[in-house]
Amino acid sequence: MSEIEIKNLTKIFEIKGHKVTALNDINLSIEKGDIFGIIGMSGAGKSTLVRSINYLEKPTNGTVYIDDVDLSLLSERELRIKRREIGMIFQNFNLLEQKNVLDNICFPLEIAGVKKKEARKRAKELLKTVNLTDKEKAYPSQLSGGQKQRVAIARALASKPNILLCDEATSALDPQTTDSILRLLKEINETLGITIIIITHQMSVVTQVCKNVAIIDNGNLAEVGSVDEIFENPSSDAARELLSGKEITYKPVESLNTKRKIRIVFKENSAYEPVISNMILKFKTPVNILKADTKNVGGKARGEMVLALPEEEGIAEDIIEYLKANGLAVSEISEEI
Amino acid sequence: MLDFFKGIFTFWDSKVIIMILEGIRDTLYMTLGSTIVGYLLGLPLGIVLYVTSAKGLRPNPFIYRTGDFICNIIRSIPFLILLILLIPFTRLIVGKSYGSTATIVPLVICAAPYIARVVEASLNEVDTGVIEAAKAMGASNLQIIFKVLLVEAKTSLFTGFTITTGLLLGYSAMSGTVGGGGLGDIAVRYGYYRWKTDIMIVTVVLLIVIFQIIQNLGTYASKRIDHRKH
Ligand SMILES: Nc1ncnc2c1ncn2[C@@H]1O[C@H](COP(=O)(O)OP(=O)(O)OP(=O)(O)O)[C@@H](O)[C@H]1O
Ligand SMILES: [Mg+2]
Numbered sequence: 001m002s003e004i005e006i007k008n009l010t011k012i013f014e015i016k017g018h019k020v021t022a023l024n025d026i027n028l029s030i031e032k033g034d035i036f037g038i039i040g041m042s043g044a045g046k047s048t049l050v051r052s053i054n055y056l057e058k059p060t061n062g063t064v065y066i067d068d069v070d071l072s073l074l075s076e077r078e079l080r081i082k083r084r085e086i087g088m089i090f091q092n093f094n095l096l097e098q099k100n101v102l103d104n105i106c107f108p109l110e111i112a113g114v115k116k117k118e119a120r121k122r123a124k125e126l127l128k129t130v131n132l133t134d135k136e137k138a139y140p141s142q143l144s145g146g147q148k149q150r151v152a153i154a155r156a157l158a159s160k161p162n163i164l165l166c167d168e169a170t171s172a173l174d175p176q177t178t179d180s181i182l183r184l185l186k187e188i189n190e191t192l193g194i195t196i197i198i199i200t201h202q203m204s205v206v207t208q209v210c211k212n213v214a215i216i217d218n219g220n221l222a223e224v225g226s227v228d229e230i231f232e233n234p235s236s237d238a239a240r241e242l243l244s245g246k247e248i249t250y251k252p253v254e255s256l257n258t259k260r261k262i263r264i265v266f267k268e269n270s271a272y273e274p275v276i277s278n279m280i281l282k283f284k285t286p287v288n289i290l291k292a293d294t295k296n297v298g299g300k301a302r303g304e305m306v307l308a309l310p311e312e313e314g315i316a317e318d319i320i321e322y323l324k325a326n327g328l329a330v331s332e333i334s335e336e337i
Numbered sequence: 338m339l340d341f342f343k344g345i346f347t348f349w350d351s352k353v354i355i356m357i358l359e360g361i362r363d364t365l366y367m368t369l370g371s372t373i374v375g376y377l378l379g380l381p382l383g384i385v386l387y388v389t390s391a392k393g394l395r396p397n398p399f400i401y402r403t404g405d406f407i408c409n410i411i412r413s414i415p416f417l418i419l420l421i422l423l424i425p426f427t428r429l430i431v432g433k434s435y436g437s438t439a440t441i442v443p444l445v446i447c448a449a450p451y452i453a454r455v456v457e458a459s460l461n462e463v464d465t466g467v468i469e470a471a472k473a474m475g476a477s478n479l480q481i482i483f484k485v486l487l488v489e490a491k492t493s494l495f496t497g498f499t500i501t502t503g504l505l506l507g508y509s510a511m512s513g514t515v516g517g518g519g520l521g522d523i524a525v526r527y528g529y530y531r532w533k534t535d536i537m538i539v540t541v542v543l544l545i546v547i548f549q550i551i552q553n554l555g556t557y558a559s560k561r562i563d564h565r566k567h
């Protein structure tokens with residue numbers, strides 16, 4: 001079995017007789033050593049899902065297995081001990097404001113009953129890992145957001161977990177700091193072999209570090225697969241919507257949206273070939289480029305472009321054929337860009 | 338002005354001075370005594386209210402509502418009336434119903450629910466995210482209470498402590514009207530019944546000074562222990 005097995009997980013919240021299905025029959029397997037993204041729009045159920053993995057949220061139905069242990073069968077005490085194997089970081093860092101950096105990192109060890117001297121030694125090692133050795137006596141209020149998240153990561157690693165859960169860990173950070181935190185997470189995954197689960201609503205976070213991804217839409221698992229696969233060939237509406245980068249909204253020119261639109265993804269080599277200009281030369285019709293972007297997907301450069309096709313049906317079909325023949329992934333989209 | 342003070346010191350014999358010194362001692366004894374005993378009852382009660390509330394660590398509507406009800410009832414009775422109502426109870430506990438030790442009883446009964454509320458409010462201020470993080474680390478509820486809540490809320494708890502002490506200083510003086518002892522008692526006996534205005538003024542000034550000292554010490558200390566702002 002995989003390291004994390006989520007089986008038929010359903011969570012229904014009941015507020016004053018009103019029922020909200022936050023998660024609906026989710027099945028997921030996450031392998032050891034993976035960096036697994038869980039992405040979805042706000043309110044999709046991502047936080048509920050990640051909180052179910054350490055059983056902070058008890059499922060209404062279904063269960064979670066961690067290393068073949070069914071969490072639903074554990075007592076409160078056993079569950080608390082199990083949670084030490086699962087680190088967690090948050091959007092708002094959630095550091096203890098009245099404790100300095102070193103004591104914050106020691107905190108999970110203090111809870112686990114580790115001797116103070118030993119805990120301090122481990123905390124100092126971890127400060128090296130997250131590159132913050134000069135801040136051990138500082139208080140959280142004296143740190144920047146990125147530094148706070150580094151402390152939170154060190155704290156989450158203190159009890160030597162096998163799994164690290166990140167709930168919107170970069171959402172409160174600027175793009176540069178986000179990059180550096182994501183790089184740190186990747187490094188931790190590679191050097192310590194910790195399985196990392198990243199919850200986010202930003203596709204860029206997923207494409208930057210995740211190997212696999214699950215897309216959650218309104219409490220349902222819309223799609224799951226390798227980031228490569230889904231980036232190239234999204235099969236669900238939710239995936240396409242997230243890929244089209246709705247978070248960056250700008251009003252399209254009305255007439256452009258009346259045409260058929262396709263999204264093409266350039267693979268490694270083809271990104272350097274002038275496919276589009278060749279295509280225009282060949283068909284002698286102009287196409288409108290609605291959006292063009294390059295992304296770093298799992299360390300490989302990927303280009304992404306959205307084109308509005310000419311009105312004539314014949315030519316539109318030919319263009320699609322031509323692009324496919326040139327090794328590009330092509331999918332037709334209906335969303336507004 | 339100078340003549341007035343000279344007048345006081347020549348007029349006052351050592352008996353009056355000793356009486357005032359004893360008044361200060363009794364006032365401090367009642368105030369600090371009732372604050373400390375009040376906290377021995379109120380702090381755990383406040384923690385129970387926090388823990389059993391709907392969003393608490395272990396919600397329990399029955400316990401919460403019971404505690405809530407008792408707190409509200411006691412707090413809605415004016416202190417002077419409580420003082421009189423509690424006379425039989427006070428007599429039962431300390432053997433008499435007058436004097437400074439006896440006054441501590443109604444002061445504590447009055448203070449405990451107030452303290453519970455202040456403590457509950459302080460704990461409510463602790464960021465739920467921090468509690469969530471502690472749970473994710475595998476902390477038990479007791480560990481969360483003692484290692485997270487009370488530590489993170491310490492500044493606010495301390496401010497509450499200062500305010501409570503100030504309040505009980507005032508109430509202890511009020512108890513002077515029914516023979517409670519301390520500076521309030523002196524002010525009432527000399528100032529009100531015997532028209533010795535000078536003694537009354539001195540006791541009032543002393544009460545003000547003591548209050549200021551408590552408040553400033555409290556403010557200073559709570560700033561010193563706070564690590565949130567630098
Ligand atoms: N404790 C709760 N009580 C009631 N409803 C809840 C609770 N927690 C979550 N929900 C509901 O469950 C749904 C999913 O919430 P969740 O927090 O998991 O979403 P999310 O994907 O993390 O969203 P966001 O990106 O905004 O953080 C929402 O409709 C939310 O209102
Ligand atoms: Mg969330």
